[in-house]
Amino acid sequence: xxxxxxxLVALLLILQYRLWIADGGLAEVYRLKQEIxxxxxxxxxxxxxxxALAAEVRDLKKGMEAVEARARxxxxxxxxxxxxxxxxxxxxxxxEPLPEAGSDGSPDAAPNKDSPAPExxxx
Numbered sequence: 499x500x501x502x503x504x505x506l507v508a509l510l511l512i513l514q515y516r517l518w519i520a521d522g523g524l525a526e527v528y529r530l531k532q533e534i535x536x537x538x539x540x541x542x543x544x545x546x547x548x549x550a551l552a553a554e555v556r557d558l559k560k561g562m563e564a565v566e567a568r569a570r571x572x573x574x575x576x577x578x579x580x581x582x583x584x585x586x587x588x589x590x591x592x593x594e595p596l597p598e599a600g601s602d603g604s605p606d607a608a609p610n611k612d613s614p615a616p617e618x619x620x621x
Contacts, residue, residue, distance in 0.1 A: 517523055557564035569575040576582045 518525065
């Protein structure tokens with residue numbers, strides 16, 4: 499009878515080891531479930547990306563409007579009869595230089611750096 503109990507206890511320990519620790523045990527099942535969840539999230543993101551790309555392909559096949567919009571945004575296309583204006587906003591830190599003023603304060607009296615200096619009448 500003692501031998502039978504010892505064999506049953508050993509069998510129970512072996513089965514518990516396989517259930518908790520060995521390959522195919524609960525730890526591996528838990529790890530595989532986590533991997534499945536991660537892969538399903540990745541698949542969902544890729545599915546959304548594929549749908550967006552498929553919609554873009556349909557738009558490009560359907561008409562020239564999508565092609566023109568893409569050319570305008572990515573290549574800077576300007577249509578026939580259109581005028582392109584570039585607006586450059588000044589930064590708050592940009593300061594315009596003041597014109598050099600003459601002695602009377604008018605910009606007309608400022609000396610031109612390219613012209614020779616006026617000659618004096620002290621001959």
